[in-house]
Structures are given as C-alpha cells and as structure tokens.
Amino acid sequence: MATKLLIEAIRDGLAEAMDQDERVMIIGEDVGRRGGVFRVTEGLMDTYGEMRVVDSPLAESLIVGVAIGAAANGMLPVAEIQFLDFIPPAMDQLMSEAAKLRYRSNGDWDCPIVIRTPYGGGIHGALYHSQSIEAVFTHIPGLKVVAPIDPADAKGLLTSAIYDPDPVIFLEHKKGYRSIRGEVPDNGHTVPIGKARIAREGSDLTIISYGMYLQESLAAADAYVEEHGGSIEVIDLRSLKPLDSDAILESVMKTGKALIVHEANMFGGIGGEIAAIIAEHAFAYLDGPVTRLASPDVPAMPFSPPLEQAFVRDKNDIRAAIEKLAAF
Amino acid sequence: MATKLLIEAIRDGLAEAMDQDERVMIIGEDVGRRGGVFRVTEGLMDTYGEMRVVDSPLAESLIVGVAIGAAANGMLPVAEIQFLDFIPPAMDQLMSEAAKLRYRSNGDWDCPIVIRTPYGGGIHGALYHSQSIEAVFTHIPGLKVVAPIDPADAKGLLTSAIYDPDPVIFLEHKKGYRSIRGEVPDNGHTVPIGKARIAREGSDLTIISYGMYLQESLAAADAYVEEHGGSIEVIDLRSLKPLDSDAILESVMKTGKALIVHEANMFGGIGGEIAAIIAEHAFAYLDGPVTRLASPDVPAMPFSPPLEQAFVRDKNDIRAAIEKLAAF
Amino acid sequence: MATVSGRPDVDVDLTHEQLREMYELMLLARALDERMWLLNRAGQAPFAVSGQGHEGAQAGAGFALDPSKDWLVPYYRDLTLALRFGTSPRDVMLHMLARAADPNSGGRQMPGHYSSKAHRILSGSSPIATQIPHATGIAFAAKARGEDTVVITGFGDGATSEGDFHEAMNFASIYKLGVIFLCENNGYAISVPQKKQMAVERVADYAKGYDMPGVTVDGLDAVEVYAVAKEAVDRARRGEGPTLIEAIVRRLTPHSSDDDDRTYRSAEELEDMHSSGPLRVTRNRLMEIGALSDDWEQETKERIKTLVNDATEHAEQSPLPDPGTLADHVYAKDGSRM
Amino acid sequence: MATVSGRPDVDVDLTHEQLREMYELMLLARALDERMWLLNRAGQAPFAVSGQGHEGAQAGAGFALDPSKDWLVPYYRDLTLALRFGTSPRDVMLHMLARAADPNSGGRQMPGHYSSKAHRILSGSSPIATQIPHATGIAFAAKARGEDTVVITGFGDGATSEGDFHEAMNFASIYKLGVIFLCENNGYAISVPQKKQMAVERVADYAKGYDMPGVTVDGLDAVEVYAVAKEAVDRARRGEGPTLIEAIVRRLTPHSSDDDDRTYRSAEELEDMHSSGPLRVTRNRLMEIGALSDDWEQETKERIKTLVNDATEHAEQSPLPDPGTLADHVYAKDGSRM
Numbered sequence A, B: 001m002a003t004k005l006l007i008e009a010i011r012d013g014l015a016e017a018m019d020q021d022e023r024v025m026i027i028g029e030d031v032g033r034r035g036g037v038f039r040v041t042e043g044l045m046d047t048y049g050e051m052r053v054v055d056s057p058l059a060e061s062l063i064v065g066v067a068i069g070a071a072a073n074g075m076l077p078v079a080e081i082q083f084l085d086f087i088p089p090a091m092d093q094l095m096s097e098a099a100k101l102r103y104r105s106n107g108d109w110d111c112p113i114v115i116r117t118p119y120g121g122g123i124h125g126a127l128y129h130s131q132s133i134e135a136v137f138t139h140i141p142g143l144k145v146v147a148p149i150d151p152a153d154a155k156g157l158l159t160s161a162i163y164d165p166d167p168v169i170f171l172e173h174k175k176g177y178r179s180i181r182g183e184v185p186d187n188g189h190t191v192p193i194g195k196a197r198i199a200r201e202g203s204d205l206t207i208i209s210y211g212m213y214l215q216e217s218l219a220a221a222d223a224y225v226e227e228h229g230g231s232i233e234v235i236d237l238r239s240l241k242p243l244d245s246d247a248i249l250e251s252v253m254k255t256g257k258a259l260i261v262h263e264a265n266m267f268g269g270i271g272g273e274i275a276a277i278i279a280e281h282a283f284a285y286l287d288g289p290v291t292r293l294a295s296p297d298v299p300a301m302p303f304s305p306p307l308e309q310a311f312v313r314d315k316n317d318i319r320a321a322i323e324k325l326a327a328f
Numbered sequence C, D: 001m002a003t004v005s006g007r008p009d010v011d012v013d014l015t016h017e018q019l020r021e022m023y024e025l026m027l028l029a030r031a032l033d034e035r036m037w038l039l040n041r042a043g044q045a046p047f048a049v050s051g052q053g054h055e056g057a058q059a060g061a062g063f064a065l066d067p068s069k070d071w072l073v074p075y076y077r078d079l080t081l082a083l084r085f086g087t088s089p090r091d092v093m094l095h096m097l098a099r100a101a102d103p104n105s106g107g108r109q110m111p112g113h114y115s116s117k118a119h120r121i122l123s124g125s126s127p128i129a130t131q132i133p134h135a136t137g138i139a140f141a142a143k144a145r146g147e148d149t150v151v152i153t154g155f156g157d158g159a160t161s162e163g164d165f166h167e168a169m170n171f172a173s174i175y176k177l178g179v180i181f182l183c184e185n186n187g188y189a190i191s192v193p194q195k196k197q198m199a200v201e202r203v204a205d206y207a208k209g210y211d212m213p214g215v216t217v218d219g220l221d222a223v224e225v226y227a228v229a230k231e232a233v234d235r236a237r238r239g240e241g242p243t244l245i246e247a248i249v250r251r252l253t254p255h256s257s258d259d260d261d262r263t264y265r266s267a268e269e270l271e272d273m274h275s276s277g278p279l280r281v282t283r284n285r286l287m288e289i290g291a292l293s294d295d296w297e298q299e300t301k302e303r304i305k306t307l308v309n310d311a312t313e314h315a316e317q318s319p320l321p322d323p324g325t326l327a328d329h330v331y332a333k334d335g336s337r338m
C-alpha cells in the first residue's frame, strides 16, 4: 500500500489494466501525446502505442460510438470524455446504443465500455467545466454510473468497470484529482460496483453523499459532533447506479433521519430518487423529514468567484442542515 | 367550444399561431409535404410556404440549433422532433445551448423556442418509439417541460409555450393523439406553464400523474371509489418543469397520502423529485408512505405484445396501489 | 470468371453459378419481404419495413464480402445483406412475428432489426446513423489486432445528414480502416426528397471531405454493384482504407407500413418507379450472358416459396415471449469479462 | 481603392485609411490579448485564452462585413472579430476580470465568450461547434424575411470533426443562406495535430460535400483574407449562399493558460512558429504599398496602450457580481413574447 492522490490511483488503475490485458484500449481527445488535459493518461501512449491510446478527433459521439464498435469486436475500451460538460454530443450513443445493446439483442451482444470523465466544480471552471449532470445517466436503464472519491475506491472501481460486461460511466471529481489522497492497495484490487461504503459510523442521523460533497459532509459531521455530541453516520455512495438502497435503508432505519447531500442541481438530481426510496421504504422509521442539500437550480457554477461561491454548498451549510434535522 | 381530439387541438394551436404571427415557424423532419408522420402539421406548408414550414434534413441537433439561431434573430420557432426517442442527438443543443443562453449572457439573449415531440408507448412502438425520457430534461435548469393530455390544456399550453421567452419542451402523448377527446375553446386560449390542474377532487388520497397514465389513474380512482367509497384527488401536473409543488403539497397536506404515477422508468424519474418534495415539506402531514408506481427499470417497451403488456402499468395496477396505500 | 455485358459492361470474378446464387439471394429476400408486408396487411403483425428495391445493391455488395469473417452493421432495409451473412428465413419470420425464439432480438425490437453475434451482424437501433461509428469501431479493433477483416454498414440517403455519418467517415479515413460505407440512396427520407436533404447531387461527393474514394453505382444492377464493392473490399483488405459507395436504388414501398407515400409522391412518379427494379435489371443482365435459364428460375422460385412458407409457419407456431422475461438482459446476470 | 502588392498580389476595394484601420484593429486585439495573458500570469484572473496569431484572419474577414447590420457568432479566439463588431476594450476587460458590469456575460462565463445583443454578437458556449448551427439559423431567419444580412461564424480546425459543423454546412447550402464559415486553422486542437484530426489536407475540402465554395487562404495576411472574404460576403449578400473559408493561422500561445504546449510541440516548431505572425506579415504588406508610416504606427501603439490601460483599470475598479444575483436569468422574470 502506498499513499496516492486520486489522480494517481486512477492512472495506476489504467496502467495496470493496459499492462495486463491487451484488450484494454483508451480513446479520447488529447489522451495520447498530451496525456489528457488533466494528465490522467500521461505516459501511456509512449508505452502502448497509438493504436491502444488513441488521440481521437474532436467528436464525442464518435468516441463513444467507436468504443461500442471496438467492444463488439473484442476490445475493452476506456473512453475519455474531456469534461462531463462535453458529454451531451454523445448522449445518443450512450442512451440509445450502449445502454440498450444487450437488452435489444436479448443478451446476444454486450457493451463492456467505460466512459471516464471529470466532473464537478469549484475550480473556476465556469458554466461548462463544472457541471454534475450525472442524473441524466442514472435514469437510463442499462447504464451503470460510479463516482468514487476515495483513491482506493477509484482504483478498485475502475478495475471493476473495465471488466464489467456493461457500460459504466466513471466520474472523476476534478477538484479531487490533486486534493484527495489515500492509501491505495497495489495490485488486483477491485471494489464491487453497486455497493456503498460507510465512511463514518453513527447512530443518530445519516448523511448520504458522494464526490467532493462527501468530503464536506464528513467535515460537517465532525464539526457538529464536536460541538453537540451525538453520532452521525455518513454513507459514501460510490456507485450511483446501481444504487445501494439496502445500505441506505439499513442506515436510515437505524438513525431515523436522512440528509442527502450532492453537488448536482437539486431538482431531478439523484437525491430525489434516494429521498423517494427512503420515504417509501423506511416511512415507519423516520423521525424527521428526509432532507436534501444540493446545488441551487441554476445552470452551473458561474465563473466570477463571488457567484461561484454563492453556488457552492460547503461544510457550514451541511452543518446547518444537520442541526436543523437533528433538532426535529 | 368544440369537441376535439388531442391531435386536432395541437394542430389548431399551431395553425392559429402561424396565422396570427409571422414570427412563428415550424421546422422538423417530414413536417412539410407529409404534414408530419402523425399528421400534426398537415396542410400548414401549403398555407404558409416552405420558409415557414421547413422540411429539415435528418439531423436533430441541426433542427434545434437552427431554431436557436432563428429565435435569436427574431423568429418564434416551433421545432418538431419526430419521436422523443430521437431527441438525444439534440441533447447538446438543448442542454448546453437553449437552456443556458439566457443565463450565460446575463439576460441579454433569450431562447423562445418550442420543441414539440411525441412520446410514450402502448402502440407497439418498441424500444425506440415508446420512451418517456422527460426526466433527462426536467433536471436541466433553463428548460421548461410540459406534458398536457387534455386537448384544451394542450392547445392552451402550446400557445403559452410559443410565446414563452424560454425554451419549452412540449410532450405529446402519441397514444393520446387520437384517443383523447375534449372540449377546446376557440381562440386566444392559453394555459399558464407551471400550474397543475385538479382533474378530480377528493380528500382521502392524492394521485399525482400526467399523460396517458393520468387517464388510467382517473379510471382507477373511479373504480376504487365505486367499490370502497371514500374520496380520491387526482392531480394532472401538465407542467413538469416548473413543477407546481404548491398544488401538490396543498393536496397532500389535505389527504395525507400521496401516490405518484408515471409512465417513465421509476429510477430517477420525475416521481422521485415529487416524492422528495412531499417527504420533505409535508412530512408532518403524511399518513402513509409516499408511494410511486412507474415503469419498470427496463430500457423501454419491447415490441412483442406480451412483453409490451408486461411493461405497461394500467388502471388495475394503480387501483391495487391505491388499495394498499389507503389501507395503510 | 465472367465478363458481364450490359449497360455498362463489367468484369467480375464470379462464375455463372455464383451469379445465380446472388440472384437467388435477391429472389429470396424479395419473397420474404413481400410475405412480411402481407402479414402486416393481414393484421398479423403491427409493423413492417421493407427493403424492396434495395436487393440489388445489397446482394452485389454482400457478395464482395466474406461472410465467414467479415462484419455486417445493417440498417432496417438490409434484409438481403443479413441473409447473405447467415440470417435464415426462419430467423427473419421469428423476428417479424416477434416470437420468443427470434434470434435477432427475442421479439424486443421492431421488424427489420437484424442481429446475430454468431454471424457478426451487429444489433442496430432505430435512431438513424448511430451504427456508422460502430462499424468504424469494429474495423478499428480489427486493425489494432492486425486482422484484415472488412466491415460493411448500410444506411440511407437521409442518414448522411446526421453528424454520426461524418464523424465516422472522418475517423475511418484517418486510420485507414476497412469499412465499406454503403449508402442505399432511394431518394427519400420518409417524405423528404434528396434535394431538401443535401446540397450535393451525389452522396458519393461526401467522400471528398474525407480523402476517400466515393463511387456512385446503379443499385438496381447487382453485378455492377458487385464490381464496385469488390474493388472497395480488396482495397480495405489491403489496409488502404474505407470507401463510400452510393448505390442508387428505389424504395418500392411506402417508407413503412405506417406510411402512405401517395401523400408526397405523384401517381406518375409511383408508376414510373415501379416500371423497373433490381430483380428485373439483374435478371436481364444474367439472361444476356446466359447465366440464367427459365427452368432454373422456375425451380428456384418454387424452392423459395417453400422456404418462405416453412419460415412463416414455423414462426406462427412458435411461442410468444414469456412476460416474465421482461426484465432479463438489462444488465449481465453475472460477472466479469476478466 | 488599392491594389495591394506582395505575395500574391490582391486587388481590394479598401482605401489606405481603411487598411490602416484594419491593421490598427489587429494591434488593439494583440495588445488586449497580451494584457489578458499577463493578468492571468500575474494571478489576477484564473483563466485566459488567446487569439494571438489569429488576428489577421479575423481582421480581414471582419472588414468584409458590415457591423451595422451583419451578425457575428464567434468562438473563444474571436477577440478581433468581436472588437470589429463593436465590443470595446472596456467590455473585454470587464469580461476578463469577471466583473458585474461585464456586458458579455455578467462575469458568468470564462474569458473569451464575447456576446452583445446590441452588436448582434451571439453569446457562445464552451462546447465546440455548437455555434455553427446557430449562425445558420440566424441566416435562415434573415432569408425568410427577405433580408440580405450576412452571418460570420468562427471556429477551429478541431471543430470540423463535430457533427454540428457538417449538419450546419449542409443546411446552409441547401437553403443558400448568407453564412461565412470561417475556419481558423491553427493546426492543433489543444494537442491533437491536424493529421490526427482529419483525413484531408485542407479544411476547405469539406466544402465539396456541400456544393459550396471552399477557399484556403493565408490567415497571417489580413489583406488576402479580406479579398477572399469580400467575395464570399458579396456572394452571400446576393443570395447565392454560404462559403467555407479556411484561414491558415498560428496559435502563438499554448491552448489556454491551463495548457503547456511544450509537451506536444517541439522546441524547433515553437521557435519556427514565432518567427512570423499576422502582425508582421500584414504590416509588411501595408508598408510595401505605402499605407503605413512609422509615425502613424508609433502614435497608434501609444493610443492603444492608453486604451488598454484604461480598460484594465476600469475593470479592476469595477465591482464584482453580487452573490445575490446568482439565480437571476435562469428564466425570464416576466412574460411573454406575444
């Protein structure tokens, strides 16, 4: 085990898979010579050549479409979309093709592709380099969506995703790339898709989160407990689809209180789905309203710092929400 | 007032707007000579010419992109996407452009376009002519989404949508086109975007629905009341974004029980958002779990009748859900 | 080997027997297609989409490929190509009647969505043009492994307006991939005529933006198409890259069973269109060079009729899908591709 | 009128004064651009994107248009075009420093996203190529009303790989719309060189798929670009349809302030690239014909320096946006376009 940055854990996961399995290939804009605009794929083209690390033309629909075709013909493609904000041109290939290939062929074909893409804000990325539009994909049957923030989880889920026989959208928080550090096991480490992780154990209130807002949630929980005592559980979803509703329900049935926190816009975000599951299946256990804290329903983080700051929810906001819910 | 089919009400709304306002134009595949594959725009090209009723090339991104440009230059375009299933190629133009033009220009520009598109299943349309993927759009700040099923609502909302200064996705249930009939006012009738309609008044339980499943919900409510007595309220959302949460909460605070019914896939559907709003803001009023009845998380309705039937939720399913919730 | 005379003469490396096989394939496709149309009209199937008028283009191109190793990425009119790659008449009818045993989709897709992993026919969706990048990706994988596999993908004139077509052509040419882009130009996208679909006279002109050979060929004449396709396939196999073939065909039916083309095609145009078709043109070719006899044709048509009847009856007697299987195959049941 | 000699000679209908104005525009753009880059390097702005090396293409094309009635649909390097259409140095700096008074976006967009309804500069996003259909839609509306407005849209070589480019070119040509498609080909899309971006040698070749004139021009020479653009604009104004202009330019900076181009451009290439640029080439042109004097240039540069300083100070002193305005302009506050 070694301590690694989130970005290093992901790079290692990629390099390991490329090294061990000739079917693994990478395709995306600037992933080759440049090693990706965030440097996730740095050095891989030198080692594995231009047919396994493909600097694609500037065309996201093509990137995903080619990955689907290559997967049909025996490869395990890992496509990179440079920013999640630029995935919409590929929506048809993702929703109509990757998500439905297995189903429409009655299981004859499959689509073992991974779409890696940086998401999230807080880095002055403005409207088109900050978005968290994962809910668009979590609604689509046939897709899987993961959003690990812990480096070990990221490496383990990446390996699982590469070998998963279904299409997986792999979300990498760009603010976390070089700010989150953790112990990462060396070789062959996998984390199952669809399983949440209890990031902090507790018994009075459950926070359900993922991504950078998980980090803020942990900090808020610490601060709250330090001041008020009590015990707060924090769940890191890691996988958004399939969602680990068992883990969520188990925790909420124990604590009676649920606070859902995410960076995506509130309306129609995955938080709504989680709240609905809790409200329906843990109704009798609830000691307070299922509460959501999420981004305001504004297109995305504006560029100017005061506006970006106004958009962001931080540990103080989360702490205030804990206080309100705990006091209910 | 005259009795009209849903499709006639929509056609009338279009014809009236074209007639009264030279800025109104139509663009889409087969909308001209053929009058649309469902015949919604029948006859309009003959009357208004090929520059106001535009048979576009087969390119959805183009259709929406051209509409955005034409709107910037003074037109009020009504674009038709032939089936909602074929909107994904236009996702970038909708999510990145139409939805964000006003915001990103600090209110200097706007985007008064309408995207009309048939959605929904039950007509042997199979995987790609049956989908209800409206939740993909209801999540996006900057877009409005309406889904009227009553013919008068459809005409009134279409007129509102055409003159709305923001982009509106106008969903037309293709099974309803020629099966739903109602009284439609003649001229200048508008229905405000963002307001639900109480389709049936009641006091014991609230059903929240829209589209064809609203019709099933009404039938289920009738059947339930006939057998068990009691009183069921049914809300036709009509607008999905903005959502009339006031009307929803008011009703649920009165009845204490909420059943949400929609044709879209359950996971991540708009039902989750509605449930979350109720669970958070009407918590103290709830006499039973907020319950959802929606399509199974299968990509879409398969073609073969037994599979299509297995996918569909009908009035019997809804009635069973009412019974269960009422008995809670 | 045969030099096939006619207008124009073409040299092709096919024996008379192979030419007959090619024509037989067209006859079979037409017979199945007509039966499907009939089943729809008789109320036995809610939907039909036809390849009538496209058989020559597909048979010609299909015979230039090697179904034992090459790939097909079809669109909904590619019945002839699917048959060439190994789809059987029973497979077609099980699909048409949406039976559980439908090997294309288990009854999940509308008719016309041919698929078979065993035969390397990639399952397609209904959205137009999305398959074109898939064909390109398949060819990329082959090239990455050093294989000389060729991939053919079919699509209509309307499909050329979608970005996916251009993005895929570009990529295929940059990497000199073994793809045959077969545009079956029937002049219409549902009701939209070519002049409202594109600015160019010839779809083949699109090849110029991709530094790729682009050829327009009479798609009614399977032999001419074969000659053009053979050259393209040889080129692809040598690693010299893709070709765009535009085959001019006729859509002899309405767009689908839901369409009524009399609303946008004049009576004269419809009549004129039906005056000839790929079966007649290809038959004349083969007759001229003596590859066909009336006897052979008679016998063959009988054999095909038997096949089509058998396939129809087989499908009719085959069970519908079990509603309990609705949620199967959304995701893999087990495991990993490790 | 001037016949502007050089390699090659061009005939242009511009007076010496107009030629100087054009060159002055380039000098202003460069000075603003350098200042912005500096502000970023000094930590005063988190992001900068530059048009250095693109000024000649934009100035030449911009002077062929009529900013009092024509439209600009820019991309992030189109500072020179934005200035030509009416954006002021203060507007640029308010945008760069993301101030509340930024007329382009109120501080909401990253630098480089020029917009002004008053000047008919349509707000653009960051996704590549989405603006090209907008330009086409603007021109469609003009044509539908019988106006002879011309729309120019700028984009890079990378943008030609996106479907939106092709879909828009096709539509513009079918309807013979007044659009100038200005591809500013700097040979790179971030790090991806042209040979991995496209199969053709010349972006102008894409015009062949759309039955549209396609011209490649030396984008370092504003006068040559003007001549080509003028012809295209005249054609568009006469209702004869769009033109694709490929201006060969140089990206004299890294892709953006977040990039380091030494990771993919060799030292020689970088040095060679900096050996010349649009300012030098255009200046030489004008010197040769006697339209420029050293005095004029000296004075002009001083004037520009004052302007840039004023704009920078003005922006620095201008307030940042009020956080309370975050949720403004998601939707219209009121009403209807009735």
Ligand SMILES: Cc1ncc(C[n+]2csc(CCOP(=O)(O)OP(=O)(O)O)c2C)c(N)n1
Pocket: B029, B058, B060, B082, B086, B089, C077, C126, C127, C128, C155, C156, C157, C158, C159, C160, C184, C186, C188, C189, C190, C251, C255
């Ligand atoms: C993305 C998309 N948009 C629209 C449709 C509806 N549609 C089905 S077939 C068709 C026309 C296709 O024309 P063409 O490509 O020429 O093929 P043809 O049917 O003539 O063989 C259209 C518009 C679709 N299936 N997919």
Ligand SMILES: Cc1ncc(C[n+]2csc(CCOP(=O)(O)OP(=O)(O)O)c2C)c(N)n1
Pocket: A029, A058, A060, A082, A086, A089, D077, D126, D127, D128, D155, D156, D157, D158, D159, D160, D184, D186, D188, D189, D190, D251, D255
């Ligand atoms: C749809 C989309 N994909 C990716 C990006 C990231 N990106 C920003 S600029 C750029 C390269 C653009 O290259 P080109 O079109 O040649 O313009 P240039 O920057 O060279 O002027 C890329 C890939 C984006 N902005 N939008």
Ligand SMILES: [Mg+2]
Pocket: C156, C157, C158, C184, C185, C186, C187, C188, C189, C190
């Ligand atoms: Mg066609």
Ligand SMILES: [Mg+2]
Pocket: D156, D157, D158, D184, D185, D186, D187, D188, D189, D190
């Ligand atoms: Mg470039």
